Amino acid sequence: MPTVAMGGEEGNDMELKVTQYEIGDDGVAVVRLRRPGRGNSWTARMNAEYRWIMARLEHDAAARVIVVTGSGDQFCVGADHKALAHYTEGDHDYVASVRGAELAKPGQGVHPEFDHDLVWHWGIGKPIVAAINGACAGIAMALACFCDLRYAASGAKLTTATARLGLPAEYGLSWLLPRLVGVTHAADILLTGRIFRAEEALRMGLVNDVFPRESFNDTVMRIARSAAAEISPLSAAATKRQLYGELMERGIGRAVDASKELIGVMMKHPDYREGVAALRDRRAPSFPPAGHERVVLPAGSLPPYRSADGDR
Structure with a gap:
């Protein structure tokens, strides 16, 4: 080390x-x-x-x-x-x-x-x-x-x-x-x-x-x-922002609506396509490192997303 x-x-x-x-x-x-x-x-x-x-x-x-x-x-x-x-x-x-x-x-x-x-x-x-x-x-x-x-x-x-x-x-x-x-x-x-x-x-x-x-x-x-090996870096980042951001400031109804908006955005990302393909092929997913693409979340859906390379 x-x-x-x-x-x-x-x-x-x-x-x-x-x-x-x-x-x-x-x-x-x-x-x-x-x-x-x-x-x-x-x-x-x-x-x-x-x-x-x-x-x-x-x-x-x-x-x-x-x-x-x-x-x-x-x-x-x-x-x-x-x-x-x-x-x-x-x-x-x-x-x-x-x-x-x-x-x-x-x-x-x-x-x-x-x-x-x-x-x-x-x-x-x-x-x-x-x-x-x-x-x-x-x-x-x-x-x-x-x-x-x-x-x-x-x-x-x-x-x-x-x-x-x-x-x-x-x-x-x-x-x-x-x-x-x-x-x-x-x-x-x-x-x-x-x-x-x-x-x-x-x-x-x-x-x-x-x-x-x-x-x-x-x-x-x-x-x-x-x-x-198996978790999408994009999903991990977004989920942490949901988990802790909503713990502090979301009502349950808003959390449901915000998750729907976020799903709509993340379904357009390559990680989602890879996850579905891996499920179909009965294999472990192979997600690229975080920070390869920028994802812009719907206004108000979560605190601003920042990728691993610092983009917002």
Whole structure:
């Protein structure tokens, strides 16, 4: 895996010190949070690198599915304890310190709500999978929740932690968790700050599935490869905009009408013809990388579509 990523649409080269990524020939990009011996704990440096990598993958047609995981046997234990202690000393302005005006901006320009911290995952028109291979706490819980799919290794421990730090729910989890698991479970997770296991997260509906630790990585990669091989990139991008855009601002009737308008547009795209041909021929579809053609959606049907190469 590269430790230095070179050039590209997101500005200057960046030396990757606490993250890694690679794009396989199978169309699956794997991003690893990497702070060995420190539980892959989150820092300002990791945030900058992670955003930069995701911005590059957003625009790289070779990456059809993105898997986010941790190195070793932990996902991310949350904010580095030294970073937490920093705010107990003196009168530091937390909001100013995390504003990040100079950071890469993945997922931007799709919907105003998607331009915010971590919500930008929803603006990236590719499936993003959180592979929770171990401890997942604090901001890492928020990161995982903003991914499209979440799988956890058996026995993995999860916690929001903020209640035990004298802090409120962070990064929009008070809005997001009730929509993922319902108010009852969200109140339990957020108000108690307790540690719970992957198996309980599955029962709550927080994760899509739990796999044995010894086969976890292979199983998640098999799922990701299947999605990369069989899902139309155009469909993935449009569906994400439907899923999250309508979650925030559509009534059910408008969602039905908007989907009809969108179907009418996408039926004219080569991906639809290929999908129908594959179904007829009883074979797997072979979709080209995203960004080959521009699709213009009906006015008002969805937040503006942006292809993988940035067209609107």
